[in-house]
Amino acid sequence: MTVTEPTVLALSGGVGGAKLALGLADVLPRGHLHVLVNTADDFSHLGLHISPDIDTLLYTLSGRANAAQGWGLEGETWNAMEALQGLDGDTWFRLGDKDLATHLWRTGRLAQGASLSQVTDSLRTQLGISSHIYPMCDEPVRTTVHCEGRDLPFQHYFVKEQCAPAITGFSFEGILDARPNDTVLQMVRSGAFSAIVVCPSNPFVSIDPILQIPGLWAALSDSPAELVLVSPIVAGMALKGPAAKMMAELGTPVTALGVAEYYCKRYKGLLDYFVIDESDATLVPEIAALGVKVTVTNTVMKSREDKQRLARFTLQVVGV
Amino acid sequence: MTVTEPTVLALSGGVGGAKLALGLADVLPRGHLHVLVNTADDFSHLGLHISPDIDTLLYTLSGRANAAQGWGLEGETWNAMEALQGLDGDTWFRLGDKDLATHLWRTGRLAQGASLSQVTDSLRTQLGISSHIYPMCDEPVRTTVHCEGRDLPFQHYFVKEQCAPAITGFSFEGILDARPNDTVLQMVRSGAFSAIVVCPSNPFVSIDPILQIPGLWAALSDSPAELVLVSPIVAGMALKGPAAKMMAELGTPVTALGVAEYYCKRYKGLLDYFVIDESDATLVPEIAALGVKVTVTNTVMKSREDKQRLARFTLQVVGV
Numbered sequence: 001m002t003v004t005e006p007t008v009l010a011l012s013g014g015v016g017g018a019k020l021a022l023g024l025a026d027v028l029p030r031g032h033l034h035v036l037v038n039t040a041d042d043f044s045h046l047g048l049h050i051s052p053d054i055d056t057l058l059y060t061l062s063g064r065a066n067a068a069q070g071w072g073l074e075g076e077t078w079n080a081m082e083a084l085q086g087l088d089g090d091t092w093f094r095l096g097d098k099d100l101a102t103h104l105w106r107t108g109r110l111a112q113g114a115s116l117s118q119v120t121d122s123l124r125t126q127l128g129i130s131s132h133i134y135p136m137c138d139e140p141v142r143t144t145v146h147c148e149g150r151d152l153p154f155q156h157y158f159v160k161e162q163c164a165p166a167i168t169g170f171s172f173e174g175i176l177d178a179r180p181n182d183t184v185l186q187m188v189r190s191g192a193f194s195a196i197v198v199c200p201s202n203p204f205v206s207i208d209p210i211l212q213i214p215g216l217w218a219a220l221s222d223s224p225a226e227l228v229l230v231s232p233i234v235a236g237m238a239l240k241g242p243a244a245k246m247m248a249e250l251g252t253p254v255t256a257l258g259v260a261e262y263y264c265k266r267y268k269g270l271l272d273y274f275v276i277d278e279s280d281a282t283l284v285p286e287i288a289a290l291g292v293k294v295t296v297t298n299t300v301m302k303s304r305e306d307k308q309r310l311a312r313f314t315l316q317v318v319g320v
Numbered sequence: 321m322t323v324t325e326p327t328v329l330a331l332s333g334g335v336g337g338a339k340l341a342l343g344l345a346d347v348l349p350r351g352h353l354h355v356l357v358n359t360a361d362d363f364s365h366l367g368l369h370i371s372p373d374i375d376t377l378l379y380t381l382s383g384r385a386n387a388a389q390g391w392g393l394e395g396e397t398w399n400a401m402e403a404l405q406g407l408d409g410d411t412w413f414r415l416g417d418k419d420l421a422t423h424l425w426r427t428g429r430l431a432q433g434a435s436l437s438q439v440t441d442s443l444r445t446q447l448g449i450s451s452h453i454y455p456m457c458d459e460p461v462r463t464t465v466h467c468e469g470r471d472l473p474f475q476h477y478f479v480k481e482q483c484a485p486a487i488t489g490f491s492f493e494g495i496l497d498a499r500p501n502d503t504v505l506q507m508v509r510s511g512a513f514s515a516i517v518v519c520p521s522n523p524f525v526s527i528d529p530i531l532q533i534p535g536l537w538a539a540l541s542d543s544p545a546e547l548v549l550v551s552p553i554v555a556g557m558a559l560k561g562p563a564a565k566m567m568a569e570l571g572t573p574v575t576a577l578g579v580a581e582y583y584c585k586r587y588k589g590l591l592d593y594f595v596i597d598e599s600d601a602t603l604v605p606e607i608a609a610l611g612v613k614v615t616v617t618n619t620v621m622k623s624r625e626d627k628q629r630l631a632r633f634t635l636q637v638v639g640v
Contacts, residue, residue, distance in 0.1 A: 044431070046427055046431075048424070049367065079397045079399065080400065080417045083421030083422070084425060086446070087421060087447075089421065090428060095424075097420075099403075100420060101402075101403030102407070103367075104366040104404060104409065104415075105404055105409040108365070111364070123407065126408055
């Protein structure tokens, strides 16, 4: 079944999720992709409000992302960081000169009383992005990574310590006071979405924070739109980031089956469809036994065409 | 009378004052200049704590100032500002990429609980400056410029509106809750200073805020150290900035005599010596009639040598 003007909601973390979001933006009608983005990685640094996952979406969907580097902006310069280094300042979180403009603009607008949703919408408009980008909520939610013997704020774990510490769990400070982005929640409730795509993002630190905002999971479950998850684990490795390492440390099998089990146990009835890589085809029977409709394709996205192809495949799976 | 190891306190605003401070730093023994700097121009912008006058001192005394431009850093780049312009952001206050590092560093340290004095001392040390630089106080004091029909925060008046509005007066929000920099206050009280130099800075928005911090003027008046003021007005014009325009709008004669009268009326007994430009030599009798010892020299500082010469002359006037 093909809907004439499909409207799709994607849940995304940073780099891995943004790849599929870019594919979806390319293959859907202009303005029909709505991306709800994790903000539990956000942090306050040197006075600036930094939203790494939102910025990755902004830079990727506007064609400004530095593809080779995997983060930040194309053609970036580092004069502020160099000067900061000269002051013996905190330079573990690399802020490019152009990237700084985004943080300064956001921080200035937030200080004037704008919400993160308003700021994000203005930024995506300024950058000429037709897809809609929403923070998962406007309230501050912050991931704490529980490591052996100590707790680390997410960016300290992720960037400063390069994901080296072994983890024992996560908590999302402030999540009980958060409310899902209102535009997205209303659209979910009114049946505006043809499908919901969970991008191949980290289940623990990208998708969990989104789904655990009170009320969102219930709304998604009640929605007639079918939900499809693209596996972030391919052949026992994460497409991007520390997902595989985290699964291993938490005692979860580092496979697409492990991912499916994790979601099915945690969010009963949420998963309708699951797209896994062809290299994991042997896992199909066990995943299907969980009651999930599983389909197999090449899920590795290198080129723009890879992204569009996987986006098209994923949408077809849910009949869009 | 020459003191073997003279120790001098200078009161300074931004660019005009920093010129003489540089001369003083050059001619005094290393580490024997202490500069107490106006912070009523400080403001919060795009999330950053910006201290324009302190930064002018830091950049000037470390040899990093852009002399041609009159503000900011030598060899500055503007990539963040360009990107911010692309976002239709606030770019009326020009923040260079390297300059941003100073603001980020300061803002980060303040957020961690450091005082502005501590932050300033760390910055001057990092930049290899042997002279001491102090904010006038650690508490926030903010100049409001009263213009005809409206009130403007200082930087809006000064940078955004380029000093165009006609002024009717000033107020310094927060000044009654401010305490003078403690190190300077203790040094004044213990007689550590051989002399006090009031740099050729704007009387209304640079020197007034410093002198009006409760307790400072009284301590300076009680101090045995003699105080010398270098006129910011030469031949009816300000050496730098809007001082002349402000005097005219406030109905004060725009002359060195007008400056002397202003200080003598406002701070009775504060002025011991007054250094004016040779072009204003005819004003000597009238200034002397105010009870101020007035001396004449070339006060225009273009070259490094000009600054050193005026510094030497000013110190000789007070017997240092």
